[in-house]
Amino acid sequence: MARLALRGIKKRFKNTEVLHGIDLDIGDREFVVFVGPSGCGKSTLLRLIAGLDPISDGEFHLNEHLMNDVPPSKRGIAMVFQSYALYPHMDVYENMAFGARLMGLDKAEVERRIAETSQMLRLDELLKRRPRELSGGQRQRVAIGRALVRKPDVFLLDEPLSNLDAALRSEVRLEIARLHREIGGTMIYVTHDQVEAMTLADKIVVMNLGRIEQVGSPRELYERPANSFVATFIGSPKMALIDVTRDGDRVGIPGGGTIALPNQLAAPDKAFRLGIRPDAIKLTRDPNAEGFKATIVYQEYLGDNAFAYARLVNGTMIGARTLPNEIYDPDEAVTILIEPGQAHFFSAEDGRRLSA
């Protein structure tokens, strides 16, 4: 059982405030991913939850107990570090046994838990090795194992895959998803990689500049981003944001063409931002088609599909998914067609989502 409640959490280093009041609830057995660009405060927030850094302001409750002044080792929380942070002078067995013994478990129980964990993580053969004698993926598994043997209520994982190569990364990602299903603890996972966030999370917390931008399921974030930051952060290539002005039920770029409003829009704004994902855009060479005028900049070929990037007359770059055999040349003039019902609207002033 683990329910976390963060209320108005602030963190200051000297005079710089890096977290400006975080409110968040995390339910039992949830897999929550903190995602955001570097410096957004996601790792800082994780360290506050772990207790490694003191909370400057606000309250953190774990199962209704105030945790602010509880030392890290007494919180029932285990953490997997980015660098794995294995004890270099202990072998794999000792690395896992160290924390378990400090919890006051007897010898037989420690042995039982390590046997169980090392079997689950395929570490049986490696128990007598020192961290230096292990590969990156093996170290990663030991770091996870060290957290598992303590049977914590909450697992914290700080960018656990960032030191692995691409092939290993997707393998370990599956492993972590499987572990969460099997052991069922509450997991909080920090990453800047949106693919990790989308594939692993029950709930994603998107952070930027020390604030939470949006909390929601991967589908919610992708389909109904709360603001233009979340809209462009989730999804690759990123959503294009086009500044448009409205005239009745038509929108247009000055000198760049007009189109019929693709979705219903109740908000009265005259000028706003149109957000379009690459799959909602079609390119055509027909100069008379009803759409925005653009010039091709370059095209990326990915085998199963391709992305073309084009510049609108107002300078905005947009990415569009094309068929892999549809070739565009740089500087070619195209018209951009937008699929009806696929547009997002954001306020031109503060970027928040405008009601449909």
Place this chain on the structure above:
Amino acid sequence: MPKLRMTGRGLWITVLLAPPLAFVALFIVYPIIAAFAYAFFDWQGLMRGEFSWLDNFHTVLFVEPYASWTRNAFTHNIMVFFALLVLQNGLGFLLAYALWRDMPGARFHRVAVFLPVVLSTIIVGYLWKLFLHPLFGVVNQSFRGLGMPWLAQPWLGQDSTALWALIFANAWHMVGFPTLVFLAGMQRIPTEILDAARMETQSEWVKITKIVWPLCAPSATIVFVLLFVGAFNWFELPYIMAGLDGSPYGSTDVLGLYFYRTAFGNVSSGQQDFGLGSALAVLIFVFIAVVASIITVRLRSREIEL
């Protein structure tokens, strides 16, 4: 065979290397070899006599009064070593830990702890001789001023306290060195490893003994070996503070003083014996070299790469 040709660069290197090499050969290598040789001859003052095999070694180790002098001095060196191991290296480790954990005022104390190390031993010796003066010294004045007159002892003047006073002065002088070496060692420990330990225990004791200490092993090797060599070569401080005789009554006599006295004579006895002196020097040298090598090899084996 490749021809050796003198290039401009080679010439420079030769010119720069030759003087120090000559210096080392003349004043370090030659005396060591000479001392080895001298130890096997019978000496009348500065006059070399017959080759006497191992007689000198036998005399300093087994013939009275030399044998008990040697034993006395050697015992004191051992005491100095173990006392400094605790007072200097042990305290240095704890100081380093405190400085490393960035307690308030850590910046100031880092400088303060290391400052005495840069002072010359001569200055420290005379300074502490003044501090420990039985009547006017700041130590006894302070004890009297604090209402603890029974602690106002003639520290350097009685055989029960003199050696400890010297050990204390030495620890005050040098504690900054192991502190600095340990601090450097601790700063090499990745912070995430310490964070990982903090997730598992809040006990400073566990963190120090199970994580920090083992990971500081390379620093420990350095200060341990250097202390061992220093303790058995101990000379300047006792020479300045206690004199060549290790006064009072030989209670501060150590191998360094004893060797110097035997080889070169002292104020009260003009007797010089290069043979016995050299034999002592060779024994000290061999003892330090052998034990220090064993210690180094043993300690190295428990070091791990971070």
